[in-house]
Amino acid sequence: MSYYEFTIKIPDAFRDKLIQRLTDAGCLGVIEQDEAITAYFPETVDIGAITGDLSLLNTLLEKSGQVRGLFFSHALIPEQDWNESWKKGFLPIDVGERFTILPPWEKMRDGRINLVIDPGMAFGTGHHETTRSCLVLMDAYADAGAKERFLDLGTGTGLLAIAASRLGYRHIVAVDTDPLAVDATKTNCDLNQVDGIEIHEGSIADLHETYDFITANIISGVLVQITPSLPSHLKPGGIAVLSGILKGQENEVIEAITKAGLKLIEHYKDGKWVSLVIGH
Numbered sequence: 001m002s003y004y005e006f007t008i009k010i011p012d013a014f015r016d017k018l019i020q021r022l023t024d025a026g027c028l029g030v031i032e033q034d035e036a037i038t039a040y041f042p043e044t045v046d047i048g049a050i051t052g053d054l055s056l057l058n059t060l061l062e063k064s065g066q067v068r069g070l071f072f073s074h075a076l077i078p079e080q081d082w083n084e085s086w087k088k089g090f091l092p093i094d095v096g097e098r099f100t101i102l103p104p105w106e107k108m109r110d111g112r113i114n115l116v117i118d119p120g121m122a123f124g125t126g127h128h129e130t131t132r133s134c135l136v137l138m139d140a141y142a143d144a145g146a147k148e149r150f151l152d153l154g155t156g157t158g159l160l161a162i163a164a165s166r167l168g169y170r171h172i173v174a175v176d177t178d179p180l181a182v183d184a185t186k187t188n189c190d191l192n193q194v195d196g197i198e199i200h201e202g203s204i205a206d207l208h209e210t211y212d213f214i215t216a217n218i219i220s221g222v223l224v225q226i227t228p229s230l231p232s233h234l235k236p237g238g239i240a241v242l243s244g245i246l247k248g249q250e251n252e253v254i255e256a257i258t259k260a261g262l263k264l265i266e267h268y269k270d271g272k273w274v275s276l277v278i279g280h
């Protein structure tokens with residue numbers, strides 16, 4: 001089978017929504033890069049419907065006064081090139097001191113914590129700065145505290161929960177409001193032969209335990225909403241990493257953190273993304 005490869009540029013604030021929309025339209029996988037996203041569709045897709053939808057989105061963005069609208073191009077990739085083209089975007093990457101993220105067809109690296117992720121999933125392939133930031137900060141802070149309970153709020157593909165298991169947390173909870181993320185997390189736990197992660201559809205309001213470490217890599221608007229619930233879920237001495245914040249939007253999250261009576265421990269930047277490390 002041949003595949004369509006779309007290259008799409010869109011303002012960052014709309015990226016997640018676009019990826020969701022592409023996935024709903026039958027997209028097989030997305031590679032996120034700084035400048036653009038690349039999305040793959042089977043050749044059987046209604047190509048007119050996809051290009052029509054993207055053009056419509058562009059018109060809406062321009063009407064809403066976005067300085068940059070949406071740009072896209074697409075090409076049909078013949079079958080023989082497909083495997084290589086697809087795989088090129090998913091090379092193993094080293095993150096922080098210890099982790100390597102790799103797709104299932106690559107060889108595990110000796111001496112590293114290997115995290116295997118099936119890239120047929122929209123978010124959390126480890127190629128995004130915010131996911132990498134969470135891993136770097138887990139790497140930096142985990143060993144300083146207890147490793148009893150870990151919460152991955154907005155788990156996506158389950159990557160951070162799997163990393164927590166590899167770091168030695170005894171009890172790990174992964175939640176996401178999206179049922180597809182719950183399925184993806186189960187698949188990736190199997191791929192990594194990780195057992196015992198508790199996976200639920202839901203959010204922080206559905207949880208009543210306390211945790212030594214919490215990661216929440218979600219957009220700032222959602223982080224502001226969940227922050228008031230963090231103090232009652234974070235153990236004394238515990239660490240929470242809030243990520244997914246675009247530079248320039250960190251103040252609203254910091255304000256929510258201060259209001260909740262929590263302290264900012266570190267302000268970590270990667271590209272145009274900010275992650276906040278907080279504690280009691």
Ligand code: SAH
Binds near residue numbers: 131154176177217218
């Ligand atoms: N933790 C992964 C995925 C982050 S993507 C990583 O770091 O790569 C963010 C995820 O948060 C998405 O899967 C989305 O469905 C989920 N999400 C969005 N709002 C949420 C909420 N209020 N509570 C829990 N999960 C949420």
